[in-house]
Amino acid sequence: MSDSVVEIENLWFSYGAEPVLEGVSLTVTRGEILGLIGPNGSGKTTLLKVILGLLTPQRGTIRLFGQELRRFRERARVGYVRQRSWDFERNFPASVEELVRLGRVPRLRWGLWSRADTAAVERAMRAVHIEELRARPISELSGGQQQRVFLARVLSQEPELLLLDEPTAAIDPAVEAEFYELLAQLNREQGLTILLVSHDIEAIVKQVTKIACLNRKLLFCGTPQECLASDLLERVYAGRKLVQHQHPWG
Amino acid sequence: MFEIFEFEFMRLAFVGGTIIGVLAPTIGIFLVLRRYGLIGDGLGHIAFGGVAFGQLVRADPTLMALSYSALAALGIERLRAKGRLGGDVAIAIFLSSGLALGLVLARLARRSTDQLWGYLFGSVIALQPSDIVQIALIAFCVIGTLFVVRRELFFITFDEETARASGIRVGFYNILLVLLAALTVVSAIQIVGLLLISALLVLPVAASLQIARSFRQALFTAIGCSLVSVYGGLIGSYYLDTQPGPTIVLTALLVFVLASAVRLVWRPSPLAPLP
Numbered sequence: 001m002s003d004s005v006v007e008i009e010n011l012w013f014s015y016g017a018e019p020v021l022e023g024v025s026l027t028v029t030r031g032e033i034l035g036l037i038g039p040n041g042s043g044k045t046t047l048l049k050v051i052l053g054l055l056t057p058q059r060g061t062i063r064l065f066g067q068e069l070r071r072f073r074e075r076a077r078v079g080y081v082r083q084r085s086w087d088f089e090r091n092f093p094a095s096v097e098e099l100v101r102l103g104r105v106p107r108l109r110w111g112l113w114s115r116a117d118t119a120a121v122e123r124a125m126r127a128v129h130i131e132e133l134r135a136r137p138i139s140e141l142s143g144g145q146q147q148r149v150f151l152a153r154v155l156s157q158e159p160e161l162l163l164l165d166e167p168t169a170a171i172d173p174a175v176e177a178e179f180y181e182l183l184a185q186l187n188r189e190q191g192l193t194i195l196l197v198s199h200d201i202e203a204i205v206k207q208v209t210k211i212a213c214l215n216r217k218l219l220f221c222g223t224p225q226e227c228l229a230s231d232l233l234e235r236v237y238a239g240r241k242l243v244q245h246q247h248p249w250g
Numbered sequence: 251m252f253e254i255f256e257f258e259f260m261r262l263a264f265v266g267g268t269i270i271g272v273l274a275p276t277i278g279i280f281l282v283l284r285r286y287g288l289i290g291d292g293l294g295h296i297a298f299g300g301v302a303f304g305q306l307v308r309a310d311p312t313l314m315a316l317s318y319s320a321l322a323a324l325g326i327e328r329l330r331a332k333g334r335l336g337g338d339v340a341i342a343i344f345l346s347s348g349l350a351l352g353l354v355l356a357r358l359a360r361r362s363t364d365q366l367w368g369y370l371f372g373s374v375i376a377l378q379p380s381d382i383v384q385i386a387l388i389a390f391c392v393i394g395t396l397f398v399v400r401r402e403l404f405f406i407t408f409d410e411e412t413a414r415a416s417g418i419r420v421g422f423y424n425i426l427l428v429l430l431a432a433l434t435v436v437s438a439i440q441i442v443g444l445l446l447i448s449a450l451l452v453l454p455v456a457a458s459l460q461i462a463r464s465f466r467q468a469l470f471t472a473i474g475c476s477l478v479s480v481y482g483g484l485i486g487s488y489y490l491d492t493q494p495g496p497t498i499v500l501t502a503l504l505v506f507v508l509a510s511a512v513r514l515v516w517r518p519s520p521l522a523p524l525p
Binding site: 076082101108 | 283398399401402404405408409411412413414415416417418458459462463464465466467468
């Protein structure tokens with residue numbers, strides 16, 4: 001059995017006449033934490049959406065778990081936390097537990113809830129330490145707590161591959177470090193393969209096993225050490241500040 | 251106090267009101283959270299075009315109203331899903347054009363529009379036992395379907411993109427929801443009137459959103475607020491000698507104001523920092 005979880009070959013995508021991805025080839029192997037970095041507008045989010053089947057590429061092939069994306073039906077094996085996941089309707093009535101339970105929806109058989117589903121939800125809430133918050137409305141939580149809820153939701157899905165798009169953009173640096181430590185722990189203990197999109201290389205460099213740098217084309221793919229040793233970042237970001245947190249409040 | 255129940259029409263009004271009072275907020279909560287709050291009004295007016303068209307081609311008006319509204323509901327959803335227009339704009343386009351088409355067709359059919367309006371605007375105190383059976387059957391179908399797909403609809407309502415990425419057939423559930431809305435609205439306006447159904451789809455849900463701390467709580471609170479409005483309005487209209495539909499709507503408004511007041515006193519703003 002192949003160890004490749006995601007295989008992308010010569011992928012081309014454009015919005016109208018505007019090319020966003022140009023001939024991208026990338027492989028993510030089982031158990032890896034791949035950090036996908038690049039400046040704003042470099043096509044990182046687009047690449048994730050293409051992998052998820054939310055956008056259809058003009059050219060190229062994608063395989064998930066060895067199966068071509070078009071024929072891939074086991075969507076529950078892939079978990080996704082989208083960019084700006086905190087950006088929901090302020091008044092939306094949802095408790096923490098209700099949102100974590102959503103992770104089980106793609107796994108339900110004939111729509112029936114079983115004890116195994118309840119157990120998965122409990123495990124996910126324990127893993128990110130939010131059991132105490134279960135009855136709280138999501139709108140009353142801090143940015144860091146909300147992000148834990150969204151992570152618990154995706155963990156309750158019991159995915160083998162986790163795609164995270166700028167998961168820490170709304171939380172402060174101390175909570176951010178804790179969040180990445182949690183991801184590393186999930187990777188060690190559960191063998192979860194993680195593809196993490198970030199524009200903030202400093203925050204993720206210690207946690208990832210591989211770094212891919214994208215700016216419409218794939219410019220680099222290697223270990224974090226190789227990446228830091230090269231002059232690539234200087235070239236890609238051209239002296240721009242690397243860390244640009246986008247807080248929802250400012 | 252109980253003399254009100256001595257009248258057959260009042261007993262039927264309470265039974266019919268209870269059914270609509272449960273049905274409307276159950277589907278309304280999904281519509282309101284998806285910013286489809288005006289869909290009741292929109293589909294009601296569109297149904298008018300359907301009835302007029304039915305008269306023109308001499309087809310069953312109810313069936314035509316339902317088909318016409320269902321097609322419009324699909325059109326509204328398609329415009330919204332394409333992402334070029336918000337749900338409210340899509341509803342406005344179909345509302346005005348559906349109504350205009352109805353009026354033009356009625357003129358072409360040489361029919362009086364008074365007759366059309368009369369057909370569409372039922373009243374909760376003019377219910378017949380057969381109306382109760384009809385609306386009960388529709389409520390059973392709509393609530394039953396919503397119960398089966400509640401988790402998927404809740405997921406899509408909270409975060410459509412993530413639901414789609416998880417393999418949920420978002421397009422199918424969105425279409426199902428607007429078709430259920432069309433079925434509910436078209437059936438209910440003939441029985442209890444457009445004003446009552448469009449108000450009960452929205453006002454009790456808006457009240458419950460002021461105080462609910464979970465989706466389940468929001469749903470049951472909305473049903474509670476809706477029933478309180480229906481019963482309060484019916485009793486009020488009997489003793490004040492006012493029209494039952496508008497009295498129920500005003501009671502629902504009062505419930506909303508009370509819920510907002512409760513929120514101010516009891517629950518902190520969601521934007522307030524945590525202690």
